[in-house]
Amino acid sequence: xxxxxxxxxxxxxxxxxxxxxxxxxxxxxxxxxxxxxxxxxxxxxxxxxxxxxxxxxxxxxxxxxxxxxxxxxxxxxxxxxxxxxxxxxxxxxxxxxxxxxxxxxxxxxxxxxxxxxxx
Amino acid sequence: xxxxxxxxxxxxxxxxxxxxxxxxxxxxxxxxxxxxxxxxxxxxxxxxxxxxxxxxxxxxxxxxxxxxxxxxxxxxxxxxxxxxxxxxxxxxxxxxxxxxxxxxxxxxxxxxxxxxxxx
DNA sequence: TAAACATATGAGCAATTGTTCATATGTTTA
DNA sequence: TAAACATATGAACAATTGCTCATATGTTTA
Numbered sequence: 001x002x003x004x005x006x007x008x009x010x011x012x013x014x015x016x017x018x019x020x021x022x023x024x025x026x027x028x029x030x031x032x033x034x035x036x037x038x039x040x041x042x043x044x045x046x047x048x049x050x051x052x053x054x055x056x057x058x059x060x061x062x063x064x065x066x067x068x069x070x071x072x073x074x075x076x077x078x079x080x081x082x083x084x085x086x087x088x089x090x091x092x093x094x095x096x097x098x099x100x101x102x103x104x105x106x107x108x109x110x111x112x113x114x115x116x117x118x119x
Numbered sequence: 120x121x122x123x124x125x126x127x128x129x130x131x132x133x134x135x136x137x138x139x140x141x142x143x144x145x146x147x148x149x150x151x152x153x154x155x156x157x158x159x160x161x162x163x164x165x166x167x168x169x170x171x172x173x174x175x176x177x178x179x180x181x182x183x184x185x186x187x188x189x190x191x192x193x194x195x196x197x198x199x200x201x202x203x204x205x206x207x208x209x210x211x212x213x214x215x216x217x218x219x220x221x222x223x224x225x226x227x228x229x230x231x232x233x234x235x236x237x238x
Numbered sequence: 239t240a241a242a243c244a245t246a247t248g249a250g251c252a253a254t255t256g257t258t259c260a261t262a263t264g265t266t267t268a
Numbered sequence: 269t270a271a272a273c274a275t276a277t278g279a280a281c282a283a284t285t286g287c288t289c290a291t292a293t294g295t296t297t298a
Contacts, residue, residue, distance in 0.1 A: 002156075005206075011287075015182065015185075017174055017181065017185060017199070018175060018177070018178065018186065019125045020170050021175040021176070022171065022175055022186055025171065025174065025175065025251095026168065026171045026172075027171070027233070029257060031236070032164045032167055032168060033164050033227070035164070035167055035232050035233060035236060036161070036162055036163055036166075036167050036234050037277095038163040038235060038236060039158050039159075039161035039162040039167075039232060040158075040162035040163075040234050041162075041247080042154075042155070042158035042161075042162070043155055043156075043158040043159035043160075043161070043162040044155055044159075044285085045154070045155040045284080045289095046273080047155075048143065048151055048154055048155050048158075049151060052141065052144065052145045052151075053137075053141050053145075054147070055135060055144065056140040056141055056144065057137055060244080060245090061244070061246090062245085063134065063137065063193065065139060066134075067137065067141055068139075070287090071287080071288075071289095072244080072245070072246095073245090073246085073247085073287080073288070073289080073290095074287055074288080075245095076244095076245060076246055077246085077247080077286075078286080079189075079196070079245095079246095080246075080247085081222075083124050084246045085254065085293075087235075088236075088237070092245095092294090092295085094244090094245095094295065094296070095242095095243055095245080095294080095295050095296060096244060096245085096295095097234075097245060097246095098242075103229050103238070104236070105232075105234060105235040108231050109228060109231045109232065109235075110154070112224050112228045112231065113154050113156060113157050113158060113224075113228065114146070114150075114228050115224060116157060116206075116222070116224040116225075117150070117153050117154060118155060118226070119222070125296090131295080145269060145285095150273090159255095163255085164257075165256075165257095172251095179273085180274070180276090181273095181274065184273080189257090190257080190258075190259095191274080191275070191276095192257080192258070192259080192276085192277085193256075193257055193258075195274095195276055195277080196256075196257080196274060196276085197256085197277095198276095199276075199277085210291095211264090211265085211275095213265065213266065214264080214266060214273055214274045214275080215265095215273095215274060215275085215276090216274075216275060216276095231247050
């Protein structure tokens with residue numbers, strides 16, 4: 001079969017229909033990129049652990065470092081990434097900065113991930 | 120304040136309670152790792168694009184490569200990763216191998232990701 | 239204002255990742 | 269069985285990533 005001037009294996013699927021459906025529903029290039037960037041943020045166990053702590057309470061950087069047994073710098077770098085993705089928000093109180101979850105999608109996404117794994 | 124022999128900044132949060140809650144709800148080390156590994160799979164726009172095509176139909180490797188304008192090898196490598204994560208399944212039919220979504224979590228996770236971004 | 243505390247950040251490095259290229263494996267057909 | 273087709277895979281390489289270390293920024297307190 002020939003599609004767009006390129007040869008292709010034989011399938012039962014009508015290629016034109018597939019291409020039409022994909023073109024209609026596939027997000028734009030930049031949206032796909034943003035989506036991948038978002039999931040990349042979830043793709044690190046340190047950041048997942050940070051999120052799990054924030055599931056319980058609003059916590060300052062110092063305490064996060066303690067609870068997770070990591071350096072303040074490492075935690076701070078990861079918090080920056082989480083904040084850029086709008087997964088967490090921060091609030092300064094004196095010398096400390098307290099972090100908390102930005103919205104409910106975080107819980108849903110992680111819950112779905114766990115469901116998938118636990119099958 | 121001193122927690123587990125280590126000095127820490129002053130907070131209003133009771134540390135013992137936080138640590139107790141986190142220890143209770145935080146998944147085990149290997150579960151956290153698996154969770155991060157799963158989200159890593161979603162963290163690449165090529166794989167996201169493959170999943171979007173599979174949202175529409177069961178498609179063979181050759182067609183995926185065509186529709187996404189990528190080499191057969193690149194697609195095949197990514198399909199392997201998607202299959203290892205049990206996000207897609209495959210079925211051989213003659214010379215072709217057809218891939219399809221393994222379960223509904225894929226749609227939910229991606230939908231939640233899009234919702235988060237579109238806020 | 240100086241010192242102490244809490245957090246943020248840039249540079250550097252080892253480890254991981256996505257693609258390409260060449261080639262192997264598996265299936266069908268002449 | 270040989271050739272053609274479809275897919276899978278290993279090696280290699282550039283690009284990205286997460287941590288450490290040193291240090292900067294911001295805030296409070298003596």
